Amino acid sequence: MISFRTLLLGDGTANRVVPPSGFTAALTVVSSAAMAFLAVFAIALGLAASELATRWENELSGTATVRIPASGGEEMVQTEAVLTALRQTPGIAAVRVIEDHEQIALLAPWFGEGVPLDKLRLPTLIEVTETEIGPELDGLRLRLSAEAPGAVYDTHSRWRIPLVEAASRLRFLGVLSLCLIATVTAVTVALAAAASLAANGQVIDVLRLIGARDSWIAAAFTRRFTIRAFLGALGGVVLAMVTVAAIPGGVEAGVLSGLGFDGVEWLLPLLVPVLAAGLAFAATWVAARRRLSGVE
Amino acid sequence: MIELDSVKMSFGDRTLFQDVTLLLPEGSFHFLTGPSGAGKTTLLRLCSLQLRANHGRVRLLGQDTRGLDRDAIASFRRRIGVVHQDSRFVDHLTVAENVTLPLAVSGRSSDDPGDLSELMGWVGLGGVADRYPPELSGGERQRAALARAVILSPEIVLADEPTGNVDWEMSLKLLDLLIELNRLGKTVLCATHDLNLIRQAKSRIPARVLRIRDQGVSAGAEL
Structure with missing residues (x-):
């Protein structure tokens, strides 16, 4: 050989x-x-x-957004109630209301600079950071709807999962x-x-x-x-x-x-x-x- | 040295020869003759293991060649020098490289230029070592093929119509080389049509003639 x-x-x-x-x-x-x-x-x-795929997975998993629709003066009360409920919920690490200037920045690509937020009926947005385990979603959603009817707990999965799958x-x-x-x-x-x-x-x-x-x-x-x-x-x-x-x-x-x-x-x-x-x-x-x- | 025992060779329905039994002793010189198509080349190809007999046994150098694998056949061929009428070469290698090719394939050194030039001088090709095979004449090609066939000092030399494409003068030169090899102890089997060449050889050495005829091989045939 x-x-x-x-x-x-x-x-x-x-x-x-x-x-x-x-x-x-x-x-x-x-x-x-x-x-x-x-x-x-x-x-x-x-x-x-x-x-x-890794970036999208890491950056967007473990976060959620609570959206409270504008309801003619009750937003402040509802927001406080929702914040309290979120802070009391196991599986949630941090919550933070998204400030006006951040909303303006988010809308700028579509409406341009200087959006008059006071004249628009925009929902209140709360950024939620979940723990590794995360909250029990069905129970949390029920509680949020009781505190603020119309509030939506959005885990971004509707568009995050297809993006990760595409990647x-x-x-x-x-x-x-x-x-x-x-x-x-x-x-x-x-x-x-x-x-x-x-x-x-x-x-x-x-x-x-x-x-x-x-x-x-x-x-x-x-x-x-x-x-x-x-x-x-x-x-x-x-x-x-x-x-x-x-x-x-x-x-x-x-x-x-x-x-x-x-x-x-x-x-x-x-x-x-x-x-x-x-x-x-x-x-x-x-x-x-x-x-x-x-x-x- | 070369022993055929009840050998039959056929291609399809055509039987070239059958029940051929031969014994060519070590150091002998045999001519193989017969009409065209009788099977001279086929017999030589059997002896160089390029073909396998349909029936019977071919023994070379004391060993039964039936059942040899391809590597064993290659090893056998290094002990058998073959010269064909239309000897083929590796055309993009020089004559010297072609002649030393058997050394390369057997893993032996070809570094000693003295041995090569002595061999090239022996076959009368001292001046063409650096030329390429397509540049050679028919006689030069045959002598180069002979040099290649004997560079490993084989025990058997098989020549198939080695003088078929050359003039009488060159035929005699090639015969001289074959006789010289035989005198060095090589067993030579040479297929040829040329009766004058056979007579010339028989006048110098005790060469024997084998004739293929009627699907058989007769030894000691008269010319």
């Missing part, structure tokens, strides 16, 4: 047995580069989606994309290797005739295709990393603001050439052994 070291490094003649050029070489390098480029973006997408699906999409990219890479390299093996039938016949073992021949082809896939993928990764780094960040960038890498995350794309080489190694090895089984 051929040693792993020989398989990776080969020797002078073995490295030259496989013709150095041809369309299969270009196909392997270009397809590996393209797939690696896409893989880096899939990783970035997956990371961004993951971060988004999770986006993350799944990133993983699925990586799997598809890996599959396409493996198939492309396997096809290129099979084409190369078929085109070099004479070389294989000669090698078998002079006593080359299947593992030696397979290793010669596998080594060549593994190196090509690695170098192609490395080029694709470098290009993709430069592109990702050039994507503008910040709020102005909108949905693209989270697409990128932070700190050690920049090391993740460097795994792509290694994985591409591994895939090429396995695909070429299988293709070579299959081809050789038909040669005496």
Whole structure:
């Protein structure tokens, strides 16, 4: 059996047995580069989606808003009653009435600056911070409706859960994309290797005739295709990393603001050439052994 | 050394030969002759383990070759040098690299340039070592193939019409090389149509002739 070291490094003649050029070489390098480029973006997408899902989950879970509708002068009394009820309820850590200037800031995107709050019949909003366990919601809602008819205890779940689910699906999409990219890479390299093996039938016949073992021949082809896939993928990764780094960040960038890498995350794309080489190694090895089984 | 015992070889409905029993002793020189299509190449391919007999047993170098796995066949082939009429090479490697290829595939060193140049000189190819196979003439190709076949010092040399594509002068040179190998103790089996070549050899060494005819092989055939 051929040693792993020989398989990776080969020797002078073995490295030259496989013709150095041809369309299969270009196909392997270009397809590996393209797939690696896409893989880096899939990783970035997956990371961004993951971060988004975590952020939404963390920032919005454990909080709620109580909305007390304007009711012609009874708001103050009802608000005090609700605040008292909330403070007495187990599972609630803190409550706070949202101030007028905060409401103005919330409405500014729709109505502009300087909204005349005194002329609008706006509900009173209370921000609630829940403990880790949280309150018993059915009982709390019943009590609030008794203290302030029309008061709503909103856990944000109506829009928070779909958002978190969407982010999770986006993350799944990133993983699925990586799997598809890996599959396409493996198939492309396997096809290129099979084409190369078929085109070099004479070389294989000669090698078998002079006593080359299947593992030696397979290793010669596998080594060549593994190196090509690695170098192609490395080029694709470098290009993709430069592109990702050039994507503008910040709020102005909108949905693209989270697409990128932070700190050690920049090391993740460097795994792509290694994985591409591994895939090429396995695909070429299988293709070579299959081809050789038909040669005496 | 080479022993065929009740060997039958057929392709589909066509039987090339059957019940062939032969014994080629170590250090012998045999010619294999017969009409085109009689099965000379097939017999040589059986002896180089490129084909497996439908029936019977092929023993090489004292070992039954039935049931050998692919790695064992590869190991056997390093002990058998083969020269074909249309010897094939790895065209993008130089002649020297092609000749030393058996060393590379068997994991042996080919670092000693003295050995290689001596071998290339022996086959008369000293000046073409750095050229590529497509640049060689027919005779040069055959001599390069012979050099490649013997670089591992095999015990058996099989030559399939080695003089088929070369002129008489070159045929004699190739015969000289085969005879020299035989004198070094190699067992030589050479398939050829060329009766003049056989007569030339028989005048110099005790070569024997095997003739394939009527699905059989007769030993000691008259020319």
